[in-house]
Amino acid sequence: MTSKTHTSINVIKTPRKKKVRTHCLPSLEQPEETNITKPKDPVQVFCRIKPLDSEYISCVRVKDSTTVVLEALDQTLDSKQGLQKENHYVFGHVFESEISQRDIFYAVALPLVENLIKGRNSLLFTYGITGSGKTHTMTGYIGQRGIMPQCLHALFRTVSSYQAKKCVFKPDYLNGFEVLSETEASYERQHKMCHRFKDALKLEDSCLEVVSQSPRYLSLLQSIDEDNIYAVFVTYIEIYNNSVYDLLEEGNIQKTLQSKIIREDANHNIFVHGATEIEVESMEAAMAAFERGQNRKRVGHTVLNAESSRSHSVFNIRLVQAPTDSHGEHVVSDKRHITVSQLSLVDLAGSERTSRTNNTGFRLREAGNINNSLMTLRLCLQYLRENQQSTNAVPKKIPYRDSKITHLFKNYFEGEGQVSMIVCINPRAEDRFENAHVMKFAEMTQQVQVARATPVKAGLGFIQGRRKANEIFKIAADNLNELGHTEAKNIDVDIGLVFFSSFPEYKIDSPEGDSNIKELMQYLLLRIEKRKILCKDLNTRCDNFRGNLMKMEEENLSLRRELNQAKARYKEERDRSLGLMKSLALLESSQNVLKNKLKNHEYEINVLRRKLGEQQALFDKKEGKLTQETKKIEASSSLKKCG
């Protein structure tokens, strides 16, 4: 894919009031119903013109980036249909036929993904006649990825480093979630793995295909809270003939799907009861789930002999997030701190007159149902606008419940969030009348106001950046351990608990000031809650500190005792060694005296020996003489005898 630079699009918005920072209580209790006006934003409406096939004549002209003109063709027919010569329609932005899928995503859907990450709900739907490019815009095709896959891509690019292990967040099947412990989550993972072993193999195959097609040009969104843990869930719903079907339902694909009921949860949120909610850890897994739903849809429609484009499709991306504990390591297990936000991507069925399509019998009923649901949608928005504009009159009852699709949308119009709509236009002259209807409705929709979402950040006052600090701490401990400092492994991570939350700036300068006071009260209550947590933590830390101090004092005393004993022993030993040194010196001097004596004696011995030698020689000499004398005497005496 060639990498194009992103064209910036100036979307005209109604001027917004100064941003008000709001906070909620840690317990996510529903705020009391009040008649205080909340800040509101209009429904954002964008118009996308489909490229015209060469054999057709166009009836649409784009005047400027916000205005589209339906041009006059056959004046007699036009006046019969109640159309003027030219009709001008103004939208947030008009996308001409050459606009790329990527630019549409950036202009329309990226802010909604940011909302999702910030914990706010958004609804985006495509509206237009059959063949006008709704599915192309919302889902797209291989090589022409639409809004939905690009939203998933942007979301996972942002949250992937902060994702919880699978099954840490578990749907409670009443539209809420609970937090499982490590052990419970790991058991749940194993259980699911065994259960879906075969499916997983199939899923992996299809993943490979999608990975290679995923766009690679998106950068991280800045709105992420790096101290939170995230999980992404998807549901895929179809509304056909005013019945709701779960396209992700497990089991035999050939089985006819059972219709589901729409319910309201404890927080007055509307949801499809029993709809399969799949936790997806990557864009590929989410797309695989979507493909599974598409297959179900195809098989279901073959069974029912229905047309795929004759139903409304609702793909919900739910982001569950919860803060990490004070160490930035584990998710806070209190389910009141969970924030769930939702992005509903809706591909509505085509809107056209039944008379024009020449439908009969079954198809006529099908078309009638579509028209009824779209008519209800138009009516709901019209009444909403009227109620909002004429504050004095008795408000009209809005018929959300008359159709399943409007019943599902109720939350967005009555609650908080952002609603955006892309009106798709096929510029063929044949579609002029239908397009006029579509654009008139779309233009009117822009006057409907939706309460701006309150940021749902259950800040606990823990230090910001604790999760990263924890990671760095652990890396450092591992490195030290590798270097042979085994004690590093046992050091407890202590990032410290520091209150972090700046006081919001509130200015009461409009009638909405009352709501600011209420938000301020909520903020103050939150601060009181945080203060309690911090005081408790401070007390524990003080107790621990006192305990440690006493232990250290005791150790200090015993060390001092040991030191004194050692000092006394040292003195004794030193004296002893001095005494020994003295006697050694004495011994050495007496040894020297003896050595001298020995030398003298040796000398005397040598002198005596020499003298003895001399005496011996003298003696030998005398003895020789004596022997001779004796011999002579003996000889003379014998001579005398003889003689």
Ligand SMILES: Nc1ncnc2c1ncn2[C@@H]1O[C@H](COP(=O)(O)OP(=O)(O)OP(=O)(O)O)[C@@H](O)[C@H]1O
């Ligand atoms: N902007 C576009 N660029 C190129 N081709 C487009 C564009 N929009 C639609 N198409 C093509 O027009 C055909 C009809 O579009 P698509 O199926 O999206 O219409 P649709 O409004 O969803 O119709 P239906 O109401 O029947 O579901 C498709 O083949 C699609 O590829």
